Amino acid sequence: MKTIKQLFAILAVLVVSFTIIQGQPAIAHAATDDSLAAIQKRGKLVMATSPDYPPYEFQTNQKGKSKVVGMDVSIAKQIAKDLHVKLVIKSMTFDSLLVALETGKADMVMAGMNPTPERRQSVDFSDIYYVGGQDFLVNKDEASKYPNQKSLANQKVGAQTGTLQYNLAKKHIPGVTVKGMDKGADLILALKTHKLVAVGMEKPAAEAYVKNDPSLVAISSTYNLDENSSGSAIAFRKGSDSLVTAVNKSLKDIKQDNLIHKVYLKDAGKYMKVNTANTSMGHYWTYFAKGVQYTLIIAAVSGVIGVVLGVLLALMRLSKVKVFKWLSVSYIEFVRGTPLMVQVLFVYFGVGVIVNLPALISGIIAVSLNSGAYIAEIIRGGIDSVSKGQDEAAQSLGLSRSDIMKSVILPQALKNIWPALGNEFISLIKESSIVSIIGVTDLIYQLNIVRADTYRGVMPVFIAMVLYFIMTFGLTRILNHFEGRMQHD
Amino acid sequence: MKTIKQLFAILAVLVVSFTIIQGQPAIAHAATDDSLAAIQKRGKLVMATSPDYPPYEFQTNQKGKSKVVGMDVSIAKQIAKDLHVKLVIKSMTFDSLLVALETGKADMVMAGMNPTPERRQSVDFSDIYYVGGQDFLVNKDEASKYPNQKSLANQKVGAQTGTLQYNLAKKHIPGVTVKGMDKGADLILALKTHKLVAVGMEKPAAEAYVKNDPSLVAISSTYNLDENSSGSAIAFRKGSDSLVTAVNKSLKDIKQDNLIHKVYLKDAGKYMKVNTANTSMGHYWTYFAKGVQYTLIIAAVSGVIGVVLGVLLALMRLSKVKVFKWLSVSYIEFVRGTPLMVQVLFVYFGVGVIVNLPALISGIIAVSLNSGAYIAEIIRGGIDSVSKGQDEAAQSLGLSRSDIMKSVILPQALKNIWPALGNEFISLIKESSIVSIIGVTDLIYQLNIVRADTYRGVMPVFIAMVLYFIMTFGLTRILNHFEGRMQHD
Amino acid sequence: MTKQAVIEINNVAKQYGKTDVLKDINETVRDGQVICLIGPSGAGKSTLLRCLNRLENPTSGEIKFDGQDITVLSEKELGSIRENMGMVFQSFNLFPNMTVLENLKLAPIKVKHWDDSAAEKVAYDLLERVGLTEKAQAYPASLSGGQQQRVAIARALAMNPKVMLFDEPTSALDPEMVGEVLSVMRELADDGMTMVVVTHEMGFAKQVADEVWFMADGYIQERGTAEELFDHPKTERAKDFIGKIINS
Amino acid sequence: MTKQAVIEINNVAKQYGKTDVLKDINETVRDGQVICLIGPSGAGKSTLLRCLNRLENPTSGEIKFDGQDITVLSEKELGSIRENMGMVFQSFNLFPNMTVLENLKLAPIKVKHWDDSAAEKVAYDLLERVGLTEKAQAYPASLSGGQQQRVAIARALAMNPKVMLFDEPTSALDPEMVGEVLSVMRELADDGMTMVVVTHEMGFAKQVADEVWFMADGYIQERGTAEELFDHPKTERAKDFIGKIINS
Ligand SMILES: Nc1ncnc2c1ncn2[C@@H]1O[C@H](COP(=O)(O)OP(=O)(O)OP(=O)(O)O)[C@@H](O)[C@H]1O
Numbered sequence A, B: 001m002k003t004i005k006q007l008f009a010i011l012a013v014l015v016v017s018f019t020i021i022q023g024q025p026a027i028a029h030a031a032t033d034d035s036l037a038a039i040q041k042r043g044k045l046v047m048a049t050s051p052d053y054p055p056y057e058f059q060t061n062q063k064g065k066s067k068v069v070g071m072d073v074s075i076a077k078q079i080a081k082d083l084h085v086k087l088v089i090k091s092m093t094f095d096s097l098l099v100a101l102e103t104g105k106a107d108m109v110m111a112g113m114n115p116t117p118e119r120r121q122s123v124d125f126s127d128i129y130y131v132g133g134q135d136f137l138v139n140k141d142e143a144s145k146y147p148n149q150k151s152l153a154n155q156k157v158g159a160q161t162g163t164l165q166y167n168l169a170k171k172h173i174p175g176v177t178v179k180g181m182d183k184g185a186d187l188i189l190a191l192k193t194h195k196l197v198a199v200g201m202e203k204p205a206a207e208a209y210v211k212n213d214p215s216l217v218a219i220s221s222t223y224n225l226d227e228n229s230s231g232s233a234i235a236f237r238k239g240s241d242s243l244v245t246a247v248n249k250s251l252k253d254i255k256q257d258n259l260i261h262k263v264y265l266k267d268a269g270k271y272m273k274v275n276t277a278n279t280s281m282g283h284y285w286t287y288f289a290k291g292v293q294y295t296l297i298i299a300a301v302s303g304v305i306g307v308v309l310g311v312l313l314a315l316m317r318l319s320k321v322k323v324f325k326w327l328s329v330s331y332i333e334f335v336r337g338t339p340l341m342v343q344v345l346f347v348y349f350g351v352g353v354i355v356n357l358p359a360l361i362s363g364i365i366a367v368s369l370n371s372g373a374y375i376a377e378i379i380r381g382g383i384d385s386v387s388k389g390q391d392e393a394a395q396s397l398g399l400s401r402s403d404i405m406k407s408v409i410l411p412q413a414l415k416n417i418w419p420a421l422g423n424e425f426i427s428l429i430k431e432s433s434i435v436s437i438i439g440v441t442d443l444i445y446q447l448n449i450v451r452a453d454t455y456r457g458v459m460p461v462f463i464a465m466v467l468y469f470i471m472t473f474g475l476t477r478i479l480n481h482f483e484g485r486m487q488h489d
Numbered sequence C, D: 001m002t003k004q005a006v007i008e009i010n011n012v013a014k015q016y017g018k019t020d021v022l023k024d025i026n027e028t029v030r031d032g033q034v035i036c037l038i039g040p041s042g043a044g045k046s047t048l049l050r051c052l053n054r055l056e057n058p059t060s061g062e063i064k065f066d067g068q069d070i071t072v073l074s075e076k077e078l079g080s081i082r083e084n085m086g087m088v089f090q091s092f093n094l095f096p097n098m099t100v101l102e103n104l105k106l107a108p109i110k111v112k113h114w115d116d117s118a119a120e121k122v123a124y125d126l127l128e129r130v131g132l133t134e135k136a137q138a139y140p141a142s143l144s145g146g147q148q149q150r151v152a153i154a155r156a157l158a159m160n161p162k163v164m165l166f167d168e169p170t171s172a173l174d175p176e177m178v179g180e181v182l183s184v185m186r187e188l189a190d191d192g193m194t195m196v197v198v199t200h201e202m203g204f205a206k207q208v209a210d211e212v213w214f215m216a217d218g219y220i221q222e223r224g225t226a227e228e229l230f231d232h233p234k235t236e237r238a239k240d241f242i243g244k245i246i247n248s
């Protein structure tokens, strides 16, 4: 994240510089620095931030109301207090922050921002108030075994693929095996399940995890990184010397009292705890509900199409026209001989070449085509299961082929295949789970989102499992009910 | 990639600086600049590079021999020619390049390297020889519709998640919907299937794609980026002024003749073509072979464990001990009521909490536990299918319960369930595809790798499909053979 | 005066793959005759019967019904022949998804396109004839074997056929139910119905049959009245067989 | 002098759920007697027979075999009783996964722990007795119904039982095969085997049975010689039933 933020910031600066050079009316680059006076006159200090980077700044829900909190916010409040003004917080995306500063929409920017040389060219920075640095998370029960970076030599260490942490670990820990994964939650899980001994992470993030999970501890890295790349400072419009000086005074006091570690981070941690409490499984029920909904939609639609297709294929297979028969047999055998997963990929990518299909439609098509083949075989089996005597009795009464099918064979076949058809519908619910691989938001997909969001590995899986069971079990019951009503004997 | 490379380089520089400050014996920072003379005396120019960044530099296989080629290599050759020396290429990881330079292991570094201010602090750079910039890939048939960045307003544009391109597009194209995906190949596919109208990409990468795929064209972006972030230059040890001057002269000639675009990139493209030719599906057979191997291993091992488990569960279900019966029924119903996919996740993450299991073992356990439940039902069905008369006849002869099971019921049951058991084994081959989601290198997983590697979406899927069909069809044949041999009547 | 021939079987042969089931059958069934067909299992009795209404098609030879060769009829034209030939099976073959009444009404409505009330009237008449009026609304599964077979006979009669074919109508029945079915068949014969019956009920054959045919190895080996055939069989094959069934 | 009682049935009743199938049975089978059990379908004949060797356990009452009450035996102790009571079923129930010889050898080897050659000798003796020596290596599926039933009888005899129970042994057979099975049974009776036979073959009953029991509605309604019962049934129930089976 930080990496991307940095890049963004660079670009933002470039764009801003460019804009200025182009002759846009630049605001208030006063030669005489009235920055502090102006604020005190207005009575409010506008801070721009991007609240998606706990514990620096993040949103929290309290009694249904969203609020920006975090270490940076605490510091800003202290500064505003020292300046005897009110603090106003403006939230925006990270890359808009410096633009907001330049265009006078904010007086300062606090967003865990590193005072890189590029940025220093376009804005002023306060003193560095916090040096994040790099940590490793390890399991508490192994903390004595892995007390420091050195002890990780020759071990398995995880990091997000393509991040600074990944490369640092690879480069600086001798003999290490660095295991890259995409999601932070997966890394934590792998750590907790002892698939990894440590996970490299930026210090504040690591500390956030530790606060949320008592079974983890953070150990500091001993990478040598320079403060400008890893420390955070407050950004101001160029030439806001009086404001910077005032703010630095506040920061100095904050540092002297060690407020950041003693109070602000702890407070932030508390909010994060609240966040976590709010985000217990119950809190995510909408996610699961959406997943269940999609799963049922896919199963239902595919089931209906599958039956239509199945009847067609079964009639083709029983037909006397060789080509139809052959087509149907080939189709059925091929579909039943290959996994649904590969069929889903094939439809998504293959049919996609011809027409542009959303993932959901692709998924439904693939599942329908698949179940059509199975249902065709069930129907054929059902027709075969009606004793030959029934057909002969009907024939010897002089009934026509189509009357025999309609009045004698099919009604009995339907009764006979009802259980098999029911099983197929139940399979559909289960097999629709496979469409998650192409990004359809079914139950499995939603489960993975919840897993990533809550850092909890097993619980969402278990809940999904129970939900699936409820669906299949419920359907079984419904089908049994109808089966009972079809009995004549 | 470039983003990561940059970060790496920064760190490398930091580390190198640190090392030097610590008093390590620094090599040959001669006050008098003999850099050029030394090279000419030795008669060879050592270039360090990291050959994984086509078309800048990359490895190519020709007649089985691996060789570093690319635009940078062509330029270096020209430089060496101009200096009347031989070119020696040393391959290493990107982050070791500047270290190699500082420690005298190389005379220059060419690796599509951006001359950032940080780097300039520790090394000297030549003039910028190539400005990569940012491109968009669009479909050739829509090229007239989307001739430039402006035309992409309000459209769907793709980029790799978390990259510069993603953020640039999001920020600078009005009304755009940026669709992030993990893999380049998936983006291209989405583009070609018209799920996207354009894909943002670094210019050289975009050009590489265009060279490989005649249905795509690249259009330049109009982002304003500064050369130091997007241009490439050659790095030298600090103070190599004479060498830099000589090299700049060569570069100037090269630029004058427009050799880079006219010759070098085209040559690189040719090699990439060769690469692509070599990497036709046939070339990837080892990937598919490995996938088939793993798929078969998983299916076979799970099948064996499943049968053992199935017999156990079936006997428990038929036993008179209520607890056994209840346990078995609950297990079977729950497993059959939930998708294998969620079971795989559950075992991988759930059982992983207790013991540390590799993905392959987790996958096999999940598939075994799953098939055990189905096999148990098949076995129970088989035992039920033996007519009650057989049991009564055996009882009335005075045979003991266990003798009846062993000599009368089970042999007949086995014959009856053989087809169902066969179907279950065939299902196993197909269902093992699901373990790919936890990273087991089965056929589906391998298919995805090939897909990413070859930029070809449908072909690998199709091949995997055919391979699956061959496996299931082959197994069907084998099973039929054995079934034939079991017939007494 | 010999009555008019209803069914003429000329040189009929039937093969399944390489096995000859019927070898060279030449027989005539005349109006109002009751023929009993006996013979060991596998002799080809069912096959011959099923050839008569084209449930099977003979491999060669011709079968004339009312002078018309039915072996050359297309699938579509068969309906009219089959209307005139009722068939009753060993395993009853009632339609389990319909009530008794619906079983009886189905063919008149679908084939003869009668309206529902006409079909219902005939159905009730026939149910009375077989003594099952009170079972009209029952499903076949709730009936005893004997009752099912009587319904099956009524169902065949609903089409008002000229000939009735019976394939071992009582051999799937419990002994105490055999009588009720045979008595229905006896009444039918007394009413002058032309019948071909595969059966081993010698008592029935002796009482009702105008002619008994003994079939074995794909040929009609012997033909005669019940007394001639049961009491004085001429061929060895017939002697052996009749010895066996009387012996029990 | 009345022979010694082999089986004594005292106050036996049997319920399935709420339906009373056997209501109060009190009978005795003496050494060497042949009993024929007749009665309408569902009367409880099979149930009574199956109670005799504890394939079913009576709900109340006692069944003594050689003076020992078998209704109180545990599952394990039943083996010794069943060795002494052979049973033959309507549907033969040969083990299809074994040859004829293996069918015959199984029980002697597994239950009596004979060695293979001793079992084989006895098996061949019995096959000769039922006239099927040449089928020793055949699988049941390749035999006709009559042959299968004869093998089933031999298999039961291989345990050298004191009593043989038959449950409609000929009713699943084609008519011409009934004779061969009945003649094997007749020989068995002539050799003095104690037998309880559920059958409707009146000829067989008249020739062989010492006593015929007529069963209906869960009771033995009437008991007597075959002549008494078939020709002069006393109860209405018996008259009706016997009328039906003679009528056919
Ligand atoms: N569809 C068929 N395909 C092949 N062989 C057949 C077919 N139908 C009958 N057969 C064979 O034809 C022969 C005569 O059969 P058919 O049913 O006509 O004998 P049956 O005299 O009616 O005997 P049963 O008294 O057992 O009914 C038998 O050997 C039988 O196996």
Ligand SMILES: Nc1ncnc2c1ncn2[C@@H]1O[C@H](COP(=O)(O)OP(=O)(O)OP(=O)(O)O)[C@@H](O)[C@H]1O
Residues within 6 Å of the ligand: C174, D016, D021, D039, D040, D041, D042, D043, D044, D045, D046, D047, D048
């Ligand atoms: N296991 C069982 N559970 C419930 N009811 C049963 C069971 N076995 C038999 N019955 C019922 O007990 C009654 C007597 O059955 P049983 O088989 O003894 O009659 P049966 O005299 O042998 O008749 P059949 O001549 O048809 O063989 C029948 O109504 C039957 O439905």
Ligand SMILES: [Mg+2]
Residues within 6 Å of the ligand: C045, C046, C047, C167
């Ligand atoms: Mg027949």
Ligand SMILES: [Mg+2]
Residues within 6 Å of the ligand: D045, D046, D047, D167
């Ligand atoms: Mg019975």
